[in-house]
Amino acid sequence: xxxxxxxxxxxxxxxxxxxxxxxxxxxxxxxxxxxxxxxxxxxxxxxxxxxxxxxxxxxxxxxxxx
Numbered sequence: 001x002x003x004x005x006x007x008x009x010x011x012x013x014x015x016x017x018x019x020x021x022x023x024x025x026x027x028x029x030x031x032x033x034x035x036x037x038x039x040x041x042x043x044x045x046x047x048x049x050x051x052x053x054x055x056x057x058x059x060x061x062x063x064x065x066x
Contacts, residue, residue: 010062015047022055022063023047 015023026044
């Protein structure tokens with residue numbers, strides 16, 4: 001049976017930490033930023049940790065080799 005490949009799009013969007021958690025960029029920070037509050041834009045900076053259910057989906061379906 002062939003090796004399972006990691007989805008190349010997921011490689012660019014997610015990082016797996018040493019403890020096995022999945023980190024991703026925060027959402028809603030791409031466009032239409034004027035109506036959003038400065039507090040929301042500030043909190044959406046950098047990487048965030050995905051919740052357990054979403055992390056399980058990412059690891060199972062897209063980051064099989066991680």
